[in-house]
Amino acid sequence: MAEPSRGAGGLRAALSTPAGPPRFLLLSSFLIPLGSFMVLPFMSVFLHERLGMGLGTVGVVLAVASLVQFSGGVLGGALADRIGLRRTMLWALAVRTAGFGCFLACLVWPPVAVVALVLTCCGAALYLPANKAYLVHGVDEERRPVFLSAGNAALNAGMALGPLVAGPFVLSSPGPLFLVVVVLFAVVTAGHARLPAAGGDGVPAAGAARQGLLSGVAALPFAANALAFYLYFHFQHFLAVYAVRRASAEFYSVVLLLCFVLVIVVQPLASGLIRRMPYALALAAGFTGLAAGLAVLAIGTRPALLAGGALITLGDIVLFLKNDLEALRRSPRSDAVVFGQQRLAAGLGACAAGVLGGQVYGLGERSGHTGWFWLLAAAQCLLLPPLLLTLRGRTAAPGSAGDDTEGTTAPHDAHGRVPGR
Template sequence: MKGPESAGSRTLTGPQLFLLGGSFLITLGSFAVLPYMSVLLHDRFGLGLGVVGVVLAVASLVQFSGGVVGAALAARIGLRATMLVALAVRTAGFAAFVPGLTRPVVAVAALFLVSCGAALYLPANKAYLVAGCGHERRPGLLATSGSAFNAGIALGPPAAAPFVLTSPAGLFTGVAVLFALVGAGHVLLPSVADTGGGVEDTAVEGKAVEDRAAEADGVAAGAVAGSRLPPFAFTVLAVYVFMFFQHYLALYAVPRTSTAFYGAVLMGYAILLVVAQPLLARRLAALPYATALRLGFGSMAAGTAVLALGGRAGIAVGAVLLCLGEIVLFLKNDLEALARSAAPSATVFGRQRLAAGLGAFAAAAVGGQLYGVAERAAAVPVFWLVVSAQAVVLPALLVVWVGGSARRRAGDGPVAAHRPR
C-alpha cells in the first residue's frame, strides 16, 4: 500500500481508503451483534433486567474510557501494532460468543473482550488516518471516518435481524471471520509515526490555532482566551445530552407513533449523518470554537424541546436538529482537542473517548431516574424539556466557571504582586 500522504495532498491514499472501508466493516459487524445483547442476555440466558443493565453499562464504560489505555499502548508499540492487537481481541471476543450461547459467564466475558478491543482500536485508527496531514485535511478525513462508522451502525442491525435469534452461532462465527479478515488486511498497512497534535505543526498553522482560540470566547485580548474553553469537558456535556436521545427515544416514540416510523426515523438520521458530516466538515473547521458550541448545543436544546411536542412531525424534526448538533459538536470537539495539544494524536483521541464515556455513563445514571419520574407523573414530554434546559444551562455554567477560574489565576499572577496595597 502507498504510504502516508503529504500534508498538502487532497487525495486519499491506499491506507486511508482501506481504513475507511475497514471502519465500515468493523461497525457493520459489531452492530450486527451488540444492539441485540440485551435480548440475548435477558431472553436466552434469563438474566434479570437489572443485571443486564449493569453489564451493558459497565461494558459501555470500558469501551469508551478504555481509549486512554489504547492511546498508551499506541505510544509504546505503534499505531499499526495497536490496531492489530485490538482486532485480535475483538475477533476472539466474537468467536467466544459461540460457546457463550450455552454459558452465560462466557457470553459476558466475550462482551467485555469486544468492548476492550474497541477501546484499543479507535484512538490508533483515528491517529493513523490523520498521520502526516495538516489542519486543512483533518476535518474531511475525520468526518468521512465518522460517516463510515455511522453507515455500518445503520446497516448492521437490519442485516443481522433475520439471524440473531434463529441462528446466532452462525452470526457470531461470521462476524468473527469478518474481523479476522479485516485484521489480516491491517498487516499490510505501512508503519507510520503518530505526528502529534496541532501545536507541533508549522508556525503558520500554530498562529491559526491561536487566532481561532482567541475568537472562541468572543472577547478582546487580555480577557479569557478561547483556548481556555476545554474540549474534553464540552465533549462530556455533548455526549451526556445526546445519550438521552439515544437511550430514550424508542420508549417515547414507539407508543406515540409506530415501530415502523421509529425505524424510519433512525434510518433517516443515519443517512443524514453519513451524507452531511463530510459536506460540512470544512465549514465546521473554520467556525470559531465558541460559535460551534453555541450552534451545537443550541441545536440539541431545540431538538429535545421539539421532541416534547410528540407526534410524527415533532419527533422527525427533533431528530434532524439533534443530528445537526451531533455533527457540529462531535467533530468540532475532536478537531479542537487535536489542534490544541502537543501530545500524540492517539493520546488526544483516547482522552476524547474517555470524555465520551463519562458523558454516556452520566446520562445512563441520570436518565433512567428522570424518565421514570416523568412516566409516573404521566408527563413524559416534560422529560425532554428538562433535557433541553440542561443543553442550555450546563454549557453556560461551564463557560462561566472557566472564565472565573481564568480571572482568579490572572489575579494571582505577576501583575497582582505589584498592585498597590
C-alpha cells in the first residue's frame, strides 16, 4: 500500500466484495478494537485510581498481560491449524467476552481485574492469526494485500475511536461502559458463529518441518524489536496515569487519537522510504525519535503530551516496520514463523517495561517527580541501542556483505499494535 489512493481503493474494493464473510470480518476488525480500546488503554489509571492498586503491582499485571497478548499469537496460529479458523475465532471471542464480563465483577471484588485483563489478552492472542488467515482464505494472491490492508485500516480506526468514546466514562461510570463492551463482544461472537467453515478447517496441517519456535531467528531484528517495544511501552503503560492527572481522561484520548491517525496516514506514505533506508540509519532515527518524545513528555503540559506522543509514534513507525522487514530478509524461516518470533520479542519487551517501569514510576510518584520517569526512559533510548551493534556483524544475511538497504515489503499491523499499539 505504497500510495494512499491505492490503499483507499483497496479498502473500497474489499468492502464492495459480494462475499459476505470478508465484509463481516472487516466490520469485526473495526468493532473488536473499538470495544477493546474503550477499556484497555485506561487500565493503568483504572487499576491505580479506581481499584487502589499500587503502581508496582499495576506494572506487573500489565507486564504479564502484554506478554500473553503478544507472545501468545504463536500458539493462536498453532491452534487454528489444529481445530480450524472459525472454531479458533469463536473460542477466542468467548474468552474475550468472559474477560470483559469479569471487569464488571471487579467493581465488587477488585482482584478479579487481574483475571479479566489476562482473559482479554488471551482472547486477542488466539483471535488475530485465525482472523487474518480467514480473511484471505480463497483470495487470489493479487488481492490478498487489498484485504489485509483493508483489515489493517479497520483495526486502526477502531483503536483510534475507542478511547475517544470511552474517555468521559471510564472513571466516572465504568459499570455501564463495561456492560456495553460485553454486549458488543457477545453480538460479534454470535455473528462469527454464522460464518461458514473455511476449506480444510479442523484438518491439522501436515508435512511442516519440526523446528523449534526460535530456530533460524534473526538475532539483531529480534533484539531491536524487543528493545523498541520495551521503550515504547513506557509510554503505552504509564501515559494514562500521567496524562489524566495533568489534563483529563478526555485529553488522554485525544493524544491516543493523534498517535493512531499518524500511524494510519504516515506509515503507508513512508513505507517505501523505510524499506530502502539502511538498517543502521533506521535504528538511529527511530530510537532518536523515541528519546525526543519521551523527554518532551517530562514537561507535562498539554502541548507537550501531544508533541511527545507524536514524536514517539513517528519513531516507532520506523522501528516496528524496519525490524519486521529485516527479520524477513535475514531469517530462513517462513514469513509466519518470522512474524511469530518478532511478536515474541515484542511481548518480552512490553513485559520488561511493565515490571521495571512500574517500579520506577511508583518511586517517581511517591517522590512527587514523575517527570524524571520520562527522562530516564529517554536516556535509555540513547544508551541501550549501541549495545545492538555487538549483534550486527554476526547476523547479516548470507551474501549481504553488511548491506542493510534491501528489504521485503510484507503486510503487517500498525504497533506489530499492537501493536502494537
